[in-house]
Structures are given as C-alpha cells and as structure tokens.
Amino acid sequence: MIVFNDVQKWYGPLQVLCDINETIERGEVVVVCGPSGSGKSTLIRTINRLEPIQSGRILIEGRDIHEKNVDVNQLRSNIGFVFQSFNLFPHLSALRNVMLAMLRVRKLERREAEERAMALLARVGLEDKAQSYPPQLSGGQQQRVAIARALAMQPPIILFDEPTSALDPEMVGEVLQVMKALAKDGMTMVCVTHEMGFARDVAGRVLFMDRGRILERTTPEAFFHKPQHPRAQKFVADIRHA
Amino acid sequence: MLELLQTYTPWLLVGQYPSGPIGGLALTLFLAVTGLVCAFPLSVLVGIARSSESRWARAPAFVIVHIVRGLPVLMLIFWCYYVIPLLFGRSVPGIATLIAALIFYEMAFLGEVVRAGIQAIPKGQIEAARSLGLSRTRCMLDIVLPQALFNMIPSILSQFINLIKNTSLGYIISVEELTYFGHQINSTVLTRPMEVFLMVAAFYFVVCFSLARLVGWTERHVRRRRGNLIAQGGEQ
Numbered sequence: 481m482i483v484f485n486d487v488q489k490w491y492g493p494l495q496v497l498c499d500i501n502e503t504i505e506r507g508e509v510v511v512v513c514g515p516s517g518s519g520k521s522t523l524i525r526t527i528n529r530l531e532p533i534q535s536g537r538i539l540i541e542g543r544d545i546h547e548k549n550v551d552v553n554q555l556r557s558n559i560g561f562v563f564q565s566f567n568l569f570p571h572l573s574a575l576r577n578v579m580l581a582m583l584r585v586r587k588l589e590r591r592e593a594e595e596r597a598m599a600l601l602a603r604v605g606l607e608d609k610a611q612s613y614p615p616q617l618s619g620g621q622q623q624r625v626a627i628a629r630a631l632a633m634q635p636p637i638i639l640f641d642e643p644t645s646a647l648d649p650e651m652v653g654e655v656l657q658v659m660k661a662l663a664k665d666g667m668t669m670v671c672v673t674h675e676m677g678f679a680r681d682v683a684g685r686v687l688f689m690d691r692g693r694i695l696e697r698t699t700p701e702a703f704f705h706k707p708q709h710p711r712a713q714k715f716v717a718d719i720r721h722a
Numbered sequence: 723m724l725e726l727l728q729t730y731t732p733w734l735l736v737g738q739y740p741s742g743p744i745g746g747l748a749l750t751l752f753l754a755v756t757g758l759v760c761a762f763p764l765s766v767l768v769g770i771a772r773s774s775e776s777r778w779a780r781a782p783a784f785v786i787v788h789i790v791r792g793l794p795v796l797m798l799i800f801w802c803y804y805v806i807p808l809l810f811g812r813s814v815p816g817i818a819t820l821i822a823a824l825i826f827y828e829m830a831f832l833g834e835v836v837r838a839g840i841q842a843i844p845k846g847q848i849e850a851a852r853s854l855g856l857s858r859t860r861c862m863l864d865i866v867l868p869q870a871l872f873n874m875i876p877s878i879l880s881q882f883i884n885l886i887k888n889t890s891l892g893y894i895i896s897v898e899e900l901t902y903f904g905h906q907i908n909s910t911v912l913t914r915p916m917e918v919f920l921m922v923a924a925f926y927f928v929v930c931f932s933l934a935r936l937v938g939w940t941e942r943h944v945r946r947r948r949g950n951l952i953a954q955g956g957e958q
Contacts, residue, residue, distance in 0.1 A: 530852070530853065553855045557855025559853075563846060563850060567844075567846040568850075569851075571868050581855060615947075629854070633854065
C-alpha cells in the first residue's frame with residue numbers, strides 16, 4: 481500500500497533520511513520508534529508530502545506521490561494525519577473541526593456532514609463535547625477530536641506523529657484505546673510512538689530508526705525483548721528505565 | 723471659554739449642518755471610518771501578499787508598503803490632490819481626495835498588521851489544514867485569516883485612532899472636518915486662539931482617549947482567548 485523506494489532527504493548538508501526501502505501492506509499497523517532526531521517524524525511526514533524528498537520514490541497504491549499530475553490536496557485528503565500537538569482549529573467547535581474538510585474538500589451537504597461528524601465524535605466517545613471549543617477540552621479529548629477529524633475523510637491510511645507524547649500520563653490511555661479500536665477495524669496505520677504496550681497489543685511490525693536509517697524491522701515482541709542492533713539495544717534499555 | 727463652547731460646539735460637532743454640508747467632528751469620524759472600511763480589504767490583500775511564498779506577490783506589496791511608510795501623510799494628500807484630477811480628467815472634491823490618501827496610507831500600515839497577524843499563526847495550524855486536503859486558499863480563508871484577524875482587533879483599533887488624528891490634515895485642502903472648523907472659529911473670534919484650540923484638542927482627546935481605553939479592553943480580552951489557545955497549542 482505504501483512503498484518507499486530508495487528515499488533520501490537532506491536538510492542542507494545534513495542527511496535526515498538515508499536509503500529508506502520499506503513496504504507497508506494494507507491493514508498493517510506499523511510502529512516507528514527511535515531516539516529523537518532519528519528521522520521518524522520526517523519519515524511519516526514524507527508520506528503525505530508535508531516534507532519533500534530529494535531522491536527516491538514513494539508509492540501509494542502503486543502511484544508515485546511526487547508525479548506531476550498528482551493533486552496534492554486530493555492525495556492528502558486520503559491520508560489521515562494526527563499530530564503530537566493536536567493542532568485543532570481553536571476558533572471552531574469540536575463538531576466544526578470534524579466537519580470542516582467534509583464541507584470544503586468532500587463538498588458534502590451540511591446536514592450529512594453534521595450527522596457523520598456526530599457519529600465520529602461518538603466513536604471517540606466525545607459526542608457530548610460537540611459544541612465545545614478546543615481550549616475547553618483536555619489534551620486527551622483534543623487528541624480524540626483530532627482523530628475524529630482525520631477519520632472524517634474516510635482515509636484508508638492514518639499516520640500518527642507521537643500522538644500521546646504531549647499528553648499527561650492519565651490521558652494517554654483514552655487516546656491509545658481509540659487507536660487500538662481503529663487498528664482492530666483494519667485501518668492501515670503508521671505510528672511514531674514509544675508506547676510499548678500499544679506496539680505489543682496491535683502493531684504487526686516495529687521499525688527502529690536512528691540517524692535517518694531504518695536499522696531494525698521486526699515484530700514488537702522480538703524488538704522489545706531481543707533487539708539486534710546495538711543502538712536498538714541501547715534504545716530499548718533507555719525506554720525501559722524511563 | 724464657556725460661552726465659546728456654547729456658541730461654537732455645534733460647529734465643531736457637525737459643521738454647518740443642517741443649513742450646509744455636514745462637517746466638524748461628524749465628518750472627521752466619517753472620514754476615519756470610511757478610510758478604515760475601504761482600506762481594510764485592501765490591507766488584507768497586502769498582508770497576504772507580503773506573507774506569500776511567491777516572490778511575484780511579495781515584491782509589489784513590499785514596494786507599496788515601503789513607499790507609503792516612507793512618506794508623511796501630508797505628502798500623500800498632496801499627491802492625491804494633484805494626481806487624482808489628472809487621472810480622472812476633472813476636479814475631485816476635497817473629501818474624496820482626502821479619503822483616497824487615507825486609504826492609501828492605511829492600506830500600507832494595516833497591511834503590515836495583517837502580515838504580522840498571519841505570520842503569528844502557528845505552523846501546525848496550516849499543516850493540519852493542508853493535511854486534510856484543504857487548498858492554500860481555503861486554508862487561508864477558513865483557518866489563518868479568522869484567527870489572525872481576531873488577534874488583530876486591538877491593532878486595528880489603534881490604527882483607527884491614528885486615522886482619526888490624521889484626518890486633521892484635511893484642513894490643508896479645505897475639507898471641513900474638526901480642525902478646519904477650529905481654524906474657522908479662530909479666524910472669527912481672532913483674539914482667543916488658546917481657548918479655541920484647547921476646545922478642538924479636547925474634542926479629539928475625548929474621542930481618541932475613549933477609543934484607546936477600548937483598545938486596552940479588547941487587548942486583555944484577546945490575550946485571554948489567545949492564552950487559552952497557547953495552552954492547547956503545544957510547542958508549535
């Protein structure tokens with residue numbers, strides 16, 4: 481479904497993605513982890529072209545996303561993206577946050593958009609917060625609204641960029657629960673996260689990145705118990721002691 | 723002083739109205755409001771162009787803004803006074819000339835306010851909108867501008883105060899606003915310039931000071947809302 485083919489990316493002289501070759505299948509849940517600055521966020525941001533790449537190819541459903549005739553807005557509307565800092569629109573209610581792209585991108589009727597948005601808010605357990613504004617919601621609630629907003633476009637793929645890192649510990653659970661439910665429903669998910677529990681429960685594979693390279697690709701079980709690469713070993717030991 | 727006030731307050735407030743055209747403070751406010759209302763949409767365009775990624779949009783806006791900012795308002799008024807009749811091939815009323823100059827002036831200054839407002843919107847907001855598939859234009863209209871303009875309300879009001887004071891330059895081209903009538907009254911009374919201009923100053927002061935208080939109030943209000951925004955916005 482998503483194929484990286486020899487992807488390279490530089491920020492000036494600094495290479496942030498090196499020789500990325502990877503295939504993510506439909507329905508797969510892949511967890512990307514690694515120390516900060518290892519390129520994991522950059523990697524998933526290349527999938528919806530939030531970050532350009534300098535060479536190589538990225539294919540989604542067999543189509544090169546950098547081809548000239550690809551409509552970037554169309555492409556992005558079919559890839560959900562959930563940010564570390566939620567990035568809800570603070571001037572719109574939770575309901576309007578979810579409805580916005582349905583109205584503006586999918587051009588749905590207002591009534592239909594509203595019904596679907598309410599259903600999505602119910603799915604993340606927040607139908608009673610539909611009229612609240614983001615600043616009135618807790619971090620965990622905001623992130624769940626953000627997930628509902630991403631789901632509004634009915635994307636076949638959702639990318640998560642450290643979705644629980646900005647949350648207080650007691651709110652991590654509610655967000656992970658929503659993500660686990662999505663995974664069980666067969667959503668293709670690529671998650672940058674250090675949540676070992678989440679990885680163990682729902683991830684099919686773990687990719688370990690450091691300094692722009694994917695150093696290890698294995699099952700969560702193997703990764704957290706018997707990491708192979710020395711840097712992966714150090715990383716696993718570090719997050720266990722954190 | 724009191725009898726001066728009694729005699730001339732109507733002049734200062736509305737000019738010769740109802741026996742003649744409306745003037746005085748009423749005209750001053752009309753000029754400032756019209757200037758602001760007409761300059762506002764233009765300044766949004768200038769602000770968008772100034773913060774655009776495209777050099778072709780940025781360059782002309784840059785030139786306009788810096789030319790206007792580099793000139794005294796009086797110079798703009800003179801230019802309009804002599805150039806607009808040339809362009810239209812006939813004489814143009816002083817009020818229209820003054821409004822044109824004020825629009826030009828305000829467009830540049832408010833444009834910079836809009837630019838600052840746009841650039842202060844966290845990058846994450848734009849990324850979130852674009853990730854949903856919103857085009858650049860939709861993102862600007864639905865996400866960036868509503869937030870930027872709300873945050874800018876205090877600055878817009880401050881510009882409005884500035885504009886009220888700048889309308890006094892209209893007296894040079896005989897626009898019958900507040901200062902013009904101050905001058906008229908002074909010529910009539912002849913012997914008491916201190917008191918006459920104290921009166922005129924008091925009129926300006928009351929209006930501008932009240933508005934300045936309003937700016938303070940909106941600033942606190944906006945900051946409160948913005949504070950909430952930052953609390954939820956994370957580290958972007």
